[in-house]
Amino acid sequence: MRVLIAEDDDRIAETLMVSLSRAGFSVERESDGETVWFRGDSEAFDAIVLDLGLPQLDGLTVLKRWRRAGRTAPVLILTARGQWEERVDGIEAGADDYVVKPFHVQEIVARLRALVRRANGLASSRIAFGKYTLDLRTKEVSADGVPMDLTPQEFKLVSYLVHHRGRVISQLEITEHIYNQDYERDSNAVEVLVARVRKRLGTDVIKTRRGFGYALGDGY
Amino acid sequence: MRVLIAEDDDRIAETLMVSLSRAGFSVERESDGETVWFRGDSEAFDAIVLDLGLPQLDGLTVLKRWRRAGRTAPVLILTARGQWEERVDGIEAGADDYVVKPFHVQEIVARLRALVRRANGLASSRIAFGKYTLDLRTKEVSADGVPMDLTPQEFKLVSYLVHHRGRVISQLEITEHIYNQDYERDSNAVEVLVARVRKRLGTDVIKTRRGFGYALGDGY
DNA sequence: CCGCGACTGTCAGTCTTTTGTAAGCCACAG
């Protein structure tokens, strides 16, 4: 398992390298965006840990370039606190997972393992749920290959739910993740959005857990 | 889940309170160090969110005093951006986790949950009791894998009992933990709630200790 | 530059579920 760590902070990188090699990964590290991009583009890594705040070329750009060029290695994004909008951007840009700094190394190891496992089964930025497929790169959801066209907001919602399947997501959490921080406290925007997605993908895709929130329906 | 928020900035406190209560915590707030210390010392909170810059008595001091006095409630420290020294000090003083301002409420919620779980010696989000399983992520209680659907209040009650199994929980304690502060003293809401849970999960799940309170039944 | 259509958020109305209250009954401890 060959892993590339793209991180410019020496201390963090060091910690990661130690833990990951101990966990059985073969680790390499780069600290500037240009080099990271180049190596990720020309070499075969099983996974890449990508810090967004890289010098010379920022992480998100690097990621987008890789994806556009058809590079499918699983990417785990490290994002700084207080920049949670980046998460959504990152995921839309084709990241497979993200972790917020400061993090527990343990968590990185676990998630990397999961990513690699998943990637071996199905190497792409596509995630299947039920009869649907969500493609992060093209920002499309298809049913048996036929694209349903979701609007940007609708896609964000589905994307978020899919990335957190098996968990109940409260309306507040949805609001915070798919809208920009200045959200109205009493607004039924989420409910309306959910209704719109249901109208397109079918009522059962999103399950309502009254008083708790929403979750992907059974079988998705 | 009873949480104390020690924060003097009204805006931040307000945000936190809203989010945390929506996340199912029962929230109370104090803004000056003296009072915070006193309440944390004399009352039972499931977790405490502690801002370091409190008036009258600074957060670190408060924390140190609690720990010296043997108070073990999990404490999540809020610290200003980039104050690494504070972080170290805080951890040495006995903090369980810390979050840097400005933060995203979602993270606070997640970390608090993690803290509470860890504090109860439960690593995962699933807790088994008898033939039942309580899953914090899906907000479900299942019997042999079959989900019983509990309403939010019912879930809170079961959750609280499970997290404190082996102990008798008084009605007052239940009231304090699953309702927000402004509760009527003479109300049989708890009794009704208990009855409702029993109707769903079976009479034996919750045992009545006449005059004292309730506890999980034998074998749970 | 204007008008049109797509996209989103807001609002008001309605329906459903949840929750607290009240009142009377039951049962256990003394």
Place this chain on the structure above:
DNA sequence: CTGTGGCTTACAAAAGACTGACAGTCGCGG
């Protein structure tokens, strides 16, 4: 037997979620 504490049931109020209509915004083509 008696009284307190707990249980049950029914009811009404509150909360939560859904719907359809509407209006502001934005981008595009004419």
